[in-house]
Amino acid sequence: MFYKKTVGIKNTIYNELAQLQAQEVTENDVRRFGYRVNDLVFSLNEDLDNFEKMTFVKLPNIDEVNDLKEAIIDGGAFKKQSGNIFENGGFNVLLTDVENAIVHCQRLDQKSLSVILDFHKKLHERLN
Numbered sequence: 001m002f003y004k005k006t007v008g009i010k011n012t013i014y015n016e017l018a019q020l021q022a023q024e025v026t027e028n029d030v031r032r033f034g035y036r037v038n039d040l041v042f043s044l045n046e047d048l049d050n051f052e053k054m055t056f057v058k059l060p061n062i063d064e065v066n067d068l069k070e071a072i073i074d075g076g077a078f079k080k081q082s083g084n085i086f087e088n089g090g091f092n093v094l095l096t097d098v099e100n101a102i103v104h105c106q107r108l109d110q111k112s113l114s115v116i117l118d119f120h121k122k123l124h125e126r127l128n
Contacts, residue, residue: 002047002072003105009040010098034085041094044101045077059111072104073097 020033051065062068069076078097081090 005047006044006101013037037094038080041078041098042080072101
């Protein structure tokens with residue numbers, strides 16, 4: 001769920017950015033879009049917090065939920081950017097955080113799959 005939402009937010013941001021770039025916009029439109037981007041990215045923290053409610057299975061080097069959050073995003077949470085994010089680099093920070101979170105989720109998924117396959121192999125060896 002978190003991965004799908006993160007990819008969806010990334011796509012939403014890029015689509016809305018393309019729409020804004022294709023038309024005449026006011027400074028107010030750009031500012032509103034900046035607030036929207038901040039809110040979209042920050043909303044991912046709610047999903048990260050929901051990890052606490054799920055059954056957690058340890059992975060190599062990830063012993064608890066906070067380790068998992070840290071593996072997805074530095075500091076374990078997305079941070080809002082202040083000011084005009086298009087002038088101060090905040091927009092790039094937000095998009096980089098989202099894109100990195102997607103890559104980290106893919107890496108964790110592969111790690112999970114390798115743990116499952118290793119467990120399956122060991123189980124199969126014990127049965128034979």
